[in-house]
Structures are given as structure tokens and as C-alpha cells.
Amino acid sequence: MHARDLSARLSELLRREHESMADFLVALADFDRRHLWRDLGHANLFSFLHRDLGLSKGAAFYRKTAAELVQRCPEVIEPLRDGRLCFTSVVELAKVLTPENRDEVLPRFFHRSKREAREVVAELKPVEAPPRREVVTAVRSPAPSAAATVVELPVAATDATVPAQPPESAAPGGWPAEHLDANSPRVAAHAPSSREARGESVEPLSADLRRLHFNVSRRFLAKLAAARDALSHSHPCASTEEILEVGLDLLLARSAKRKGLVQKPLAERRPSKPEHIPAEVKRAVWIRDGGRCQYPLDSGGICGSTYQLEFDHRKAQALGGPPTIKNIRLLCRAHNQRAAREAFGDALMDRYTRRSNGELLDSAPTARTGTQPPGAVKKKRSG
Numbered sequence: 001m002h003a004r005d006l007s008a009r010l011s012e013l014l015r016r017e018h019e020s021m022a023d024f025l026v027a028l029a030d031f032d033r034r035h036l037w038r039d040l041g042h043a044n045l046f047s048f049l050h051r052d053l054g055l056s057k058g059a060a061f062y063r064k065t066a067a068e069l070v071q072r073c074p075e076v077i078e079p080l081r082d083g084r085l086c087f088t089s090v091v092e093l094a095k096v097l098t099p100e101n102r103d104e105v106l107p108r109f110f111h112r113s114k115r116e117a118r119e120v121v122a123e124l125k126p127v128e129a130p131p132r133r134e135v136v137t138a139v140r141s142p143a144p145s146a147a148a149t150v151v152e153l154p155v156a157a158t159d160a161t162v163p164a165q166p167p168e169s170a171a172p173g174g175w176p177a178e179h180l181d182a183n184s185p186r187v188a189a190h191a192p193s194s195r196e197a198r199g200e201s202v203e204p205l206s207a208d209l210r211r212l213h214f215n216v217s218r219r220f221l222a223k224l225a226a227a228r229d230a231l232s233h234s235h236p237c238a239s240t241e242e243i244l245e246v247g248l249d250l251l252l253a254r255s256a257k258r259k260g261l262v263q264k265p266l267a268e269r270r271p272s273k274p275e276h277i278p279a280e281v282k283r284a285v286w287i288r289d290g291g292r293c294q295y296p297l298d299s300g301g302i303c304g305s306t307y308q309l310e311f312d313h314r315k316a317q318a319l320g321g322p323p324t325i326k327n328i329r330l331l332c333r334a335h336n337q338r339a340a341r342e343a344f345g346d347a348l349m350d351r352y353t354r355r356s357n358g359e360l361l362d363s364a365p366t367a368r369t370g371t372q373p374p375g376a377v378k379k380k381r382s383g
Helices: 003-033 036-040 045-052 057-072 074-082 087-093 102-109 114-124 218-230 240-258 279-289 333-344 346-352
Strands: 135-138 149-156 200-204 209-216 309-313 328-332
Touching: 003 036, 003 045, 003 057, 003 074, 036 045, 045 057, 057 074, 057 087, 074 087, 074 102, 087 102, 087 114, 102 114, 114 200, 218 240, 279 328, 309 333, 328 333, 333 346
Parallel strands: none
Antiparallel strands: 135 149, 149 209, 200 209, 309 328
């Protein structure tokens, strides 16, 4: 079975899953409305779902909440049936949805993950007087060298996809304003801006405030203290958030400089290597592509990821592709490697994969430069 046939089959199965879940919730809402769980000896609907239907406590809680929401606002059924409303976001939706605000609020939860739904709830129903504090607590660590510490601090909500110093033509989210029209390539819904960090917890408090919770080492705390001293003149009594933000601004400014996104670019030097991509080309490509992967999806639109972006030759450099604005595009690493396989074939590229110990077997051409294999350490990145 080909990929397109299997994709169509999966799409049909997913549609059935959505419809079955919607039908189940409608029946469950009616079951709860009539309190039929009492006839079976249960004290409430949750007990029936957990004890009689054998659902886990978490699954029973989700379905109980959804059934109660269906009774209050039957309008949620159709979005659940057609997949616009994710089942995992129902618990968050139930916190703010009322018959009075359903027309305005319900669409804001369409195609939202549970985490994204929590952010919408924080905007609609912010935490009253959220505490602004920093908490440092020692925790046990299995590795003595790690010496992990839990740091909890409030931070302002930001859009991580926007460059530190976007060009004047850039629109919010990094897209150039001149390309935001009906003819623009459609970005996949909720394309990933970055890989999720492990061991971090972000709790929305309001539209502009988040609580960030993560583990750090003693080494990190020592560097934090040294940074606070280093900034004591320009930022006296700086909070941890202010110190980290200064460091992040420097990192993003350096990244923008590497991409050529500077206000006064230097005159371009003559390329020293044939695979060299001129800075003005990188700058123009980055602005044109909006800092997002341009790999086309079979379902329409583009990948849109902003993680591990690399400059790719549409026609491989090894095949004579020039480093021009027209021939260069942005691809994430995964799609850059896929483009290399499309250009040179799986048989050739499979000869240049890494062993489990990280040893590189040989050097292979890629679609981007024609000199380095996919994932090679020396491969230049855009960010």
C-alpha cells in the first residue's frame, strides 16, 4: 500500500474515531442527565466510568467533564465530531465556556493542544494577583555531579518564533509582510517553533505572565550569580528573568548576525569556497522564507518549522546549483536530509549514515552543499 493510500485510510479511520467519540459523549451526557448511574449503584458519573467501564481515573475525568460540557453547551459536539476541537483541550474549555460567551470563546479553542488551550484560559480568566517570586529548592539527584536544583520564576509571555531583531519588512511570527497574502504558501497548523525542552514546566498565569519551572545545576547557579555581578552597574538589583533575558538577547543577536539579519550589513567579500553562500543571499532568503522551513507537504502548504534551519540548494551544489537567492531556500534539518535523498537516492545516502557510536562512514554530497553528509558536524546552520 502506497503512502497516499495509507494516508487516505488513516484519515478515514481518524474521522470515524472523531464521530465515535462525539456519539459516545452525546450518549454519556444523556446518561448523566437522567442520573442513570444511580440505578447501577454508583454515587456519581465518575464512579460509573471508572468502575463499570474500566477507564483510568484520568480518562474517566476527561469524559465526565466533556459530558457535563455537552449538557451545558451542545455546540461543542460538532467541533468534536469533525476534529476541530481536540478532546484533550475539553477540560480547559470547560473552565471558561458558558452559554453566553460560546460564540466568541469556542472558536478560540479549535485546533488547540491542551497546553495551548491553557494559554487561552489564562488570557480569558487570568490568575488574580499572580505571585512574582523566585524559588530555589535543592532536590535529590542520582548523579552527585549534577547537583540539580529546582528554579521557579515568573516570566513574561513571548513569541519564541520572532527573531530578536526582525527586519522592518517582517510581520509578527517572522513572516515578511509582502508575502502574507492569499498566494502565500500555507504553513502547517501549529508548525513547531522549537523542540520541546525536557524537564521544564510552563504554567500560564495571565495573558502576559507565565511561571517557568525547571531543574538546574550548582554550576548554573554559580554562573547566574556571576552574571548578576557583571550586570550590577547596568542592571542593579536585576531579577533572574532580567539576567536571563539579557543573555538571550545576546544569543539571538548573534544568531541574527549569522543569518545576515543586521541593520547595516558589511560589504560582501569574494567567496573563498565554491559552496560559500554570500551573506546578502542568506539575508534575502531568510526574509523571503520568513525564517521557516519551506519543504512542501503533500497535504498542501509547507512544513513551517523554525527548528534546526539550514540553507538548502534547490538544485544541489554538487549538480551545479548556484548559491543564488532563487536557488537557495530554508529547510529544517530533517527535510534537508530528505532533500539530499531525493537528489542523490537512498542507496547512495545510506552508505554515509552514522554508526551507533557516532562514527561517520564516509563523506557524501548533500542537496545543500554537495560536500557534507546529512547530520555532519561541519554542516553550516542558519540558527
